Amino acid sequence: LEVHVAAGNLLVRPLDFPKQAEPFLDGMIRTQIARLTPWTIDQVVFGFGTAPAAANDRIAVTLIAAPRALIQPLLAFAAEIGAAKIAVVAEDDAGDGAPIQIYKASLRSALGGGRDLGRVLKIGWLSVAAATAVLLIATTFAGGYLDGELDDAQAQMARLRAALRPAIGSAAADGLLAKRKQTSPASVIVLETLSKILPDDTYVLEMHVENDRLQISGMTQDAPALIRLIEQSPQFSRATFYAPTTRTAGEAGERFHIEARINPYFGDRA
Template sequence: MISEVLSWYAQQMRGLVPARLAAADPADVNALLVTPRPGQEPPTSLAVSLRRNDQETLLGMHQAGDTTLQRLRAEHPAAVLLLRLSQDALLVRDVSLPIAAEAEYERVLGYEMDRLTPFSAADVFWTAHVLRRNRAAGRLDLRLHLVPRAWVAGPLALMQEAGLRPAAIEAAGIPPLRIALAHDTRHGSRERLKLRVAAGACAVLAVLAIALPFVLQSAASARVERRITALQPQVAQVQALRRTLLAGSAGADAIAAARRRLGDPLQLMASLTRVLPDDTYLSDLALRAGILTLTGQSASAVRLIPALSADPAFAAPAFSAPVTRIEASNTDLFSIRARVAAR
């Protein structure tokens, strides 16, 4: 957050610099433009123009082997020497990097050039500028412009024969795009401007050193308030769930009371399994209003009544229908009714 505040203040300070101090790029004011003639491979002539205060004037044509370029350069020593190409001569690629690489994105692009393009960084002249900063996604979007060195080897060789080297490649457009070939010599006025901006930045930092603790405390308080507000719907859901659970526990208590009064079917099944002998089979079992009805076959139905009476889970067992003997299977058909004991 501190870096974002400092970046914001730096932008504000740049906006406060008076127009007379914010000098334009020298190449915009006074430049000697060298343009290869189209359709020549390799190029044998170069058009030389002078741009002064946005006005261009054709000065002459430099042919291989003559001294036109040296003479024009000597006549305009203060002009920045540029090799001008058409926009079609540039290759363009949009690149996305982690936002953390913003301070060193040019170095990162240099390392990654052979992965991002078919060329290595040593085989191209290139520049890049920031398109947008997506802090939410943590990405830095850049636009990469490059010119393979092989494409401009001919014009550069002609200029080198004349003992000259351009400061940058300029692609025609509004505003023109420049790709530096060497570090430009900084003029004294720009150095003074940098000193003034640095002094202003120091003053801003002094103010920040005093105000920053209060700003951070206010920001932290605002974040806590936003989090509390954001959590309110979740708190309401938790409270509603708690009320539902309390209501459910009351229902569970009622179900438990009914089971104690009328009997738990699973416990009754366990008791019957334990009490009834192995030669007894049930064909029907019903539990209604605390009354258990058993129907089935047994090798001796008479002994079932004492077995059920001996278990505390059943009370007053008795036959609800006459016992029928099946001679073919040597078993008794029975129907017994018993009351489920309350617990």
């Protein structure tokens, strides 16, 4: 069953994204759906269509969304007439745009088609019960052996700790501290490096450093170019967007969210 709905009866929002984000549009829109619509991801059905923008190497996206409650009567009707599948498609009112599918679901189980579903489920439950019984019997016989092996392993670990404890003196502790200092990136060094590689039209509003991972967010004129600049720096690698790059009315540039791996050593290795 395919249901066609006029787009004028649904929520339609035009969006704008960099062309490089085209392969990730579904995930980017899904993570931002609560901001783009009045509903959460559990309360909404949606779809989108794309078209190349005229300038700046960007793509125009048309998002069409509706509350999930709106399609419940359609699901009930489809189930009543015995439909195997249902699809809800939004039609452009002007007739010059391609239809956008906002919902699709299978209403009839492939396992139950042409079979006694009750019997299939009963056999499944009996198989699960038999497997559980076999597992319990095996666990009972193996439990005593495993407990003995565990006790032996714990005793051996205790002896090893006792033997190693005197060997770690002040020299070893100093060496560990020096190694940690050289391999742990300092936030002030990370900030100084970013200030050198980011262009003047870029503003970092948030920065988080956790272990060897850096996360920054802010405003810029060309978000994809930041990935290239960060990757070219010897202090960073594996730079990528961890959230969608968006452009909001009233803001001068794009809001970006980038994370990268911090290389374990800064400065001269000599």
